[in-house]
Amino acid sequence: MKTTIKAQLAHAYTLLSAHDCASPRLDAEVLLAFVLGKERSYLRAWDDKTLDAPSLTLFAQLIEQRCLGVPIAYLTEQREFWSRTFRVSPAVLIPRPETELLVELCLAHLLPECTYDVLDLGTGSGAIALTLALERPRVSMTAIDKSEAALEIAKENAARYPCQHPIRFMLSDWFSALPSGEKFDFILSNPPYIAQNDVHLSCGDVRFEPLSALVSAEDGLFDIHRIASEAKSYLQSGGQLWFEHGYNQGQAVQALLASLNYHTVQTYFDLAGQARVTKGIL
Structure with a gap:
């Protein structure tokens, strides 16, 4: 040849x-x-x-x-997100275009002239946290993940893209390692939201991605429910909680947030017309 x-x-x-x-x-x-x-x-x-x-x-x-x-992103150890190239590995989810909607919406609510304390739960590669911190330099960002390997990738990406206020990375199972009494203006997450029996888990790139970052019990809503419940102790009055979720979970997430007394609950749709992000205000 x-x-x-x-x-x-x-x-x-x-x-x-x-x-x-x-x-x-x-x-x-x-x-x-x-x-x-x-x-x-x-x-x-x-x-x-x-x-x-x-x-x-x-x-x-x-x-x-x-x-x-094996996904291209894992073979090349990189993926573009919000016009930046982030390092990835099989320890983290591959950043996807639909997640840019979560970033876009948060940026629209994070006014450039204001300061905010923001918490990114399940940061993975750090793509969301870094993008927000780079686009809004006055933000103080905390990024949490329960995987040490994922945090190492996120820290590598943070070294590649230094922020005005360095991101605080924490090893934690959601809020468990956060000091009690700490408050945030925004809490956002792209949590596990795929049901355990979802047929898509055997298709495409997700076959190679970490299940712990993909799968959640209770039809994919267990982690969303846990985060929404515990976030009430960590949000400022008037603070905002943002989730990315599955295309068929918009109404369920709205109902969940309303049951926990979040107000101004709203779901946003991606370019394909699928429910993708839901917000609630405490």
């Missing part, structure tokens, strides 16, 4: 197509560009370039893993 960029991409396309990859050409280009440390445009401009042995070996290994379904 030829060892040029063009020949290797063609071979990778064939392999990925045979394994029902949804975007074989794009995936092959992304992985080869990653191997070479180049932009994808380089592959087209220099498609007759011969690859060296280490590059060929690494590319073959990555294509083999991709054929098994």
